Amino acid sequence: MDLDFAPEDLAFREEVRAFIAEAYDDDMRARMAQSKNGHIDKAGQVRWLKRLHEKGWIAPDWPEQYGGTGWSLTRKYIFDMEMALAGAPSTSNMGLKMCAPVVMAFGTDEQKAQHLPKILATDVWWCQGYSEPGAGSDLASLALKAERDGDHYVLNGSKTWTTYAQWADWMFCLVRTSQEDIRQKGISFLLLDMKTPGIQIVPLPTLDGPREGDQEINQVFFDNVRVPVANRIGKEGEGWTYAKYLLQFERGNAYAPGLMNMLGKVRKIARVERSNGGGTMYEDPDFRRKLAEAEIKVEALNATELRVFAGRANGEAMGAVSSMLKLEGSQMQQQITELALEAVGIYAAPFVQDTWAEIEGRTNAPRAGPDYAATVAPHYFNYRKTSIYAGSNEIQHNIMAKMVLGL
Known part of the structure; x- marks a missing residue:
């Protein structure tokens, strides 16, 4: 190469x-x-x-x-x-990177004309309705009912871990339109307007402690929500096929560039903060070893992503490779946040509820420690989720074992 x-x-x-x-x-x-x-x-x-x-x-x-x-x-x-x-x-918002490829591949001409220009112009914000209570990584067990009533489906149930649902204008959503012997059957893929009557959004607070109004995830409840049948992508009961197609884009993103940025921030912190040995954390041999190991893994991931995306440019499908990238990328995100937490030391302990208060002119109160320290612990806690979302890492191991090793 x-x-x-x-x-x-x-x-x-x-x-x-x-x-x-x-x-x-x-x-x-x-x-x-x-x-x-x-x-x-x-x-x-x-x-x-x-x-x-x-x-x-x-x-x-x-x-x-x-x-x-x-x-x-x-x-x-x-x-x-x-x-x-x-x-x-x-x-990498959900309209551009996740919903749009499905609409392009499986949507009608009318659906493409309605949604793609608005997604491209960021005139509409999208959220994803996949996970449910009891149906996270085991997505095939989803239970949100969509019963046919003439030209509409009537939805009852809930979705959870819905990122920025409070901002969303539309949702792409997996629903159960029938009960089948095989759970993957009977699932359909709908596009729905979040202003439809019967939708309630409830915030789910997380350990990173976002400020009020900017929480990241929510639970969305559906009480007799009517969605036009015309909003269904593809055929009824074949939503699992479209969902798997979408997950290739959710799991198959490039991780290495962002990881390099994260490593750069850790280096800057380590060059300032002191170790128990008296020098900087960057001069500590044990910390330098761990940082070097992370850098080697990120460079290897970067080379792998270049090879994979070169194949995509030639028309090759992602397949199980998307699981490999998701697995390694999410593990490295967690590992680097752990290094940042170690580098910043005691300054990670003070909890700053609203890190934007000073930017928005709502406080002049001094912080304990440097400005960069306030977000280190929240990042560490927030990134615990990366090995769970988009299919847990255990699921990714199973996919690779089945599709690559034939186990």
Whole structure:
């Protein structure tokens, strides 16, 4: 694999850097630096995504016919890496990266015309209705009923761990339209308007302690919610097929660029904070060994992702490889947050409920320890979820054992 950049790719890298320097404004940078979960507020995310849309860079993975960039693998890699190294907000929202590919592959022409332009322009925010109480990684056991009533389905039940449902305009949702001997059958894939009567959103507080109104996950209840049959993707009872297709995109994202950014932050902390030996944490041999081991794993993951995405560019399906990337990427996210917690030491202990209060001019109260310390423990707690969402890591082991090893 030739990883040397051609002159035109180096020029493109400079163009990306110039765009970031201008579009990634000081308010976004301040909020990202003090974010407890790696996201900024909805207004900031929409502002960022619309700037990418204006530049024509919001959907590098979309086909050109729907508004994609038409970039080569190299340019996608450069773009992802520069965005991650700058700490810019993610473009991996659920409309762009998860719902849209399913609509493109299985939706009707009317559904494509209705939803894809609005997703591309960030005029509509989407959430995912997959997990339920008792049906998380065992997604096939979902029980949200969708009973046919003329031209509508009537939904009763709930979804849980629904990321930013309080922001969402629409949800893509798995529902049970019939009971079958095989649980994967009888599941259908619906698109539903979150303003539909009968939907209730209840926040679920998490250990990272987000400020009020910006919690990340919710439970969504459905009480006789009527959804038009026209909002169903594909055939009734074949939603499991579409769901598996979608999960390739949820699990198969590039992890290495973001991990490199996380490692960079750990290095900066380690060069400042003192170890028990008297020097900095960066000078501590044991900590340096653990940091080096993490760096080697991230570089290996980066090379693997480049190889995999090169195959995708040639039309190869992700398949079980998406499980491998999800498994290793999530484990490294957790490992690096553990290193950050070790590096910052006692300054991780004080709990700051609202890390944006100073940015928004609501407090001048001093903090205990450096500013970067307030988000280290919340990041550590928040990233405990990465080995569970998108199918737990135990499930990923099973998928690889079955599809790769034939066990």
